[in-house]
Amino acid sequence: MDNARFLKLILGVNALIPLGLLLFDAATGRLGANPIEYFLRATGVMTLVMLLATLTVTPLRKLFGWNILIKSRRMLGLLAFFYCSTHLVTYSIFDKSGNLTAIVGDVAQRPFIAVGMAAFLVMLPLAVTSTNGAIKKLGGKNWQRLHRLSYLVAILGVVHFWMIVKSDLYYPALFAAGLALLFGIRLFYRQTAKKEGQKPGLAFRPD
Amino acid sequence: MRTPDRKEITPEPLYLNRRNFIRAGVFAGSAAVTGLMYRAYRPDSIAVAPEEAPQSFGELTKRSEFQANETPNSFEDITNYNNFYEFSTSKTAVAREAQALKTDPWSVEVGGLVELPRTYSLQELLNFPQEERIYRFRCVEAWSMVIPWVGFPLAALLDQMRPTAEAKYVAFETAYDRSVMQSSFSAGIDFPYVEGLRIDEALHPLTLLATGLYGRPMPKQNGAPIRLVVPWKYGFKSIKSIVRITLTDKEPPTTWNIAAPREYGFYSNVNPNVDHPRWSQKRERRIGEITMRETLMFNGYEKEVADLYRGMDLEKFY
Numbered sequence: 001m002d003n004a005r006f007l008k009l010i011l012g013v014n015a016l017i018p019l020g021l022l023l024f025d026a027a028t029g030r031l032g033a034n035p036i037e038y039f040l041r042a043t044g045v046m047t048l049v050m051l052l053a054t055l056t057v058t059p060l061r062k063l064f065g066w067n068i069l070i071k072s073r074r075m076l077g078l079l080a081f082f083y084c085s086t087h088l089v090t091y092s093i094f095d096k097s098g099n100l101t102a103i104v105g106d107v108a109q110r111p112f113i114a115v116g117m118a119a120f121l122v123m124l125p126l127a128v129t130s131t132n133g134a135i136k137k138l139g140g141k142n143w144q145r146l147h148r149l150s151y152l153v154a155i156l157g158v159v160h161f162w163m164i165v166k167s168d169l170y171y172p173a174l175f176a177a178g179l180a181l182l183f184g185i186r187l188f189y190r191q192t193a194k195k196e197g198q199k200p201g202l203a204f205r206p207d
Numbered sequence: 208m209r210t211p212d213r214k215e216i217t218p219e220p221l222y223l224n225r226r227n228f229i230r231a232g233v234f235a236g237s238a239a240v241t242g243l244m245y246r247a248y249r250p251d252s253i254a255v256a257p258e259e260a261p262q263s264f265g266e267l268t269k270r271s272e273f274q275a276n277e278t279p280n281s282f283e284d285i286t287n288y289n290n291f292y293e294f295s296t297s298k299t300a301v302a303r304e305a306q307a308l309k310t311d312p313w314s315v316e317v318g319g320l321v322e323l324p325r326t327y328s329l330q331e332l333l334n335f336p337q338e339e340r341i342y343r344f345r346c347v348e349a350w351s352m353v354i355p356w357v358g359f360p361l362a363a364l365l366d367q368m369r370p371t372a373e374a375k376y377v378a379f380e381t382a383y384d385r386s387v388m389q390s391s392f393s394a395g396i397d398f399p400y401v402e403g404l405r406i407d408e409a410l411h412p413l414t415l416l417a418t419g420l421y422g423r424p425m426p427k428q429n430g431a432p433i434r435l436v437v438p439w440k441y442g443f444k445s446i447k448s449i450v451r452i453t454l455t456d457k458e459p460p461t462t463w464n465i466a467a468p469r470e471y472g473f474y475s476n477v478n479p480n481v482d483h484p485r486w487s488q489k490r491e492r493r494i495g496e497i498t499m500r501e502t503l504m505f506n507g508y509e510k511e512v513a514d515l516y517r518g519m520d521l522e523k524f525y
Contacts, residue, residue, distance in 0.1 A: 005400055006230055010237055018239045025249065032299045033280075033494045038249075097498060112485060163485065166348075167395030167466055169295035179230035 004071040011072045014133040015053075015079045019086075036094045043087040048078035048161065048175050049153045074130045077150065079090055081127040084120055086186065111161035119156035122149050128163055218472045219406035233375040242378060249299075264357055264422050268338035273413070275341045275507070280352040282421050284494050290346065291427045291447060292396055293381070298477050305428040307387035308448065313432050319453035320374035323367065329432050333418060334360040340436075345477045347441035347463075347497075354457045355437055357419035362410045370406065370454050377409040378402075379435060380451040380460035385419045401458035402446035403473065404437065407515055413508060414437055416449075441475045472525040476516070477506035 001009075012175040022042055025031050031038045057069045096102045106113045128134070128149055135143045158179055162172040217225075224401040279285075287302045294304035315332065318324035337357050343352045365377070383399035387392060391398045408414065418425055425431040430447025437444050443463050453459075463471035470484050479489045479502040490499040505512050516524075 010234055014237050014241045016240060018245045021242060021245050031249075033284040034492065035300075036497065037350070038299075038493065042249075058364070068498075094497060095499065102308075106487070109482075110486060111432055166296075167292070168393060169395060170296075 004068050008072045008075060011053075012079070014076055015046075015076070018042065019083075026055055036090070038088060040090050040095075043090060045082050045171075047080055047083040047087055048154075048157050049128070050083055051150070051157055051180050052175065054080060054150060055154055055182045059182055062189050063185070077147075078130055080153075081123050081201065083121060087180060088117075088120055112160055115156050115163065116160040119160060120152050121154050122156065124152070126150060130178060151183075155158060208366075211417065214516075228364045242311075254355070255303070259348075264496055265356060266339055267422065268336065270338060270340075273338075274342040275340075275343050277341070277343065277345065277353045279341055279421075280494050285352060285354055285420060286426045286428055288352075288494060289346075290442065291428060291430070292394040293383070293391050293398060294393055294428075295315060295390045295401065302426075302428045305492070306390065307308075307389075307483065308382070308427045308431065308446075309387070310432045311385070313450075315449055315452060317364070317452045318496045319367055319378070319455055320371045321454050322369035322371060325368075327364075329430055332433055335363050335416075337418060339422070342413075342415075342436060342438040343440065343503075343506050344436075344445075344449065345440055345489075345491060345502065347443055347475070347483065349488065350494055351502075351506075352494045355421055356415060356416065356417040357422060358415040358417035358436065360412055360414050361414045361435070364416060364452075365410060365454075368446055368454070373456045374454035375406055376454055376455045376457065376459055377404050378405060378451075378453045379404075379446045379449050380446045380453075382444055383448045396462055397434065398462075400446060400462045402435070402461050403442055405458075405515075406454070408437070409510075411512060413511055439505040439512045441471075441477060443471070444475050474516075474521075474524050476521065478504060478521055478525070480504075480520050 022031075025075065026035060026039065029035075054073060057073045057076070060066045060069055090097055092103055096106065102120045108114070108118050126149060127142065129138060129146060147200060158172060161175060162169065165172055209457055253396055275494050288298050289301040289305070290298055291301045291305055294307070295301050299436045310329075314330040316326045319454070332500075337359055339355055339357055341353060341355045343351060344354050367445075375441065379400075381400035385389075388398070404414070415438075416433055417430075417436045418433050420426070420429060424432065429447075430449075434447040435445045444461075457472055461471075461473055463475075477488075482488050488502055489503045494498050
């Protein structure tokens with residue numbers, strides 16, 4: 001196994017460890033007094049963690065030249081989508097009893113639900129087009145343009161978290177700060193590239 | 208440069224072996240760190256079995272009209288899932304953090320518009336005849352429990368104080384000790400925590416000053432040593448660890464109303480027809496149940512308390 005594949009394996013396994021522990025805790029009754037709420041909160045937080053991890057790949061390549069990470073990026077994005085789907089399914093079944101009308105009503109009435117749902121819907125086409133075939137079909141440039149939507153997904157995700165908190169904004173603020181830092185690094189490189197008259201960004205690499 | 212001796216070159220199988228060894232180490236190490244991080248964010252319950260907790264209440268009066276006909280939640284759930292923002296904004300962390308609260312000595316200063324203002328020691332408050340009351344408890348966050356409180360009616364205390372004719376409201380204040388209330392800097396609400404009731408609400412027979420639960424003294428995370436319980440209002444009205452009770456002629460300020468006036472009103476009666484601006488109040492998750500159940504008007508105490516609000520627009524006075 002080459003290093004890139006080994007790294008991918010490590011990142012993938014570590015990303016799924018929280019899910020494994022969550023399921024183990026759920027099966028053994030160790031999620032506390034309100035296990036549904038805990039599961040919902042944990043899968044939501046894991047979605048944000050994976051989204052930020054996906055967006056960390058490019059800054060790490062630019063800062064340290066760790067190009068090997070690019071081979072794991074699509075997987076990280078898919079893991080974000082996976083946690084997001086788990087989050088949405090948990091909410092739909094346990095909070096809304098699988099009642100589609102109730103879910104639609106919730107989206108219409110509750111801005112924080114609408115923002116979360118929007119994040120999921122924007123993620124859908126990104127998840128669907130994360131195959132090699134889709135990249136070929138779309139062409140590298142278009143694919144890259146489409147997948148810039150992941151920035152929007154991350155912003156929506158953090159806003160969704162921010163909106164549900166009652167008063168202690170510590171954790172949402174932590175994610176917002178992380179996201180701001182990642183955007184800051186990108187902006188910095190973009191400005192530098194402009195000054196030097198280069199095209200910003202790294203050469204296209206789907207992986 | 209000297210060409211290494213053939214003997215000195217690590218043989219390929221050994222080189223690969225070493226690489227596998229390092230990889231296995233990195234793999235296991237990273238997995239362990241991830242696992243520990245997850246554990247750090249999922250604090251374990253403080254396991255306190257009711258039989259291990261100190262017992263101080265003897266035979267308690269159990270008046271049938273105050274026993275919700277429902278199975279109480281377990282002692283473990285009641286004492287490990289708490290909102291007490293002075294200690295932590297995480298409901299599962301409060302049980303551990305709140306153990307720092309010093310409850311001995313404790314006294315409650317009662318005053319304001321009363322004929323007989325004075326400071327009560329905890330023992331004096333425990334001398335009021337204590338009874339058990341099984342009440343539904345509905346949090347504004349749309350979860351609920353059934354709790355077997357121990358306590359005495361607030362009216363019994365107020366009667367001793369003899370409120371004057373001008374007294375229209377009762378204000379309450381929670382103890383505030385920054386040195387042990389570590390979360391109070393970041394919780395996002397002002398402290399000390401304050402609450403209030405209209406005097407007729409305070410005198411209602413359902414309104415309880417609770418000194419314990421499950422026949423034991425009040426656990427710290429539940430508001431030791433004495434707290435308010437107003438079962439037809441959202442849980443945050445039932446102020447914990449009370450040090451001051453003041454009768455006033457004006458509606459007293461209340462903590463959550465100060466923090467977000469559009470979201471939390473002075474009355475905050477449980478009402479499935481008036482949603483929180485950000486979430487629905489129609490249903491609730493009873494702790495211990497998987498699906499949601501319908502929320503009852505005034506938390507199921509409509510028969511007892513509806514008269515207090517006759518003619519009031521409950522959408523306006525939420």
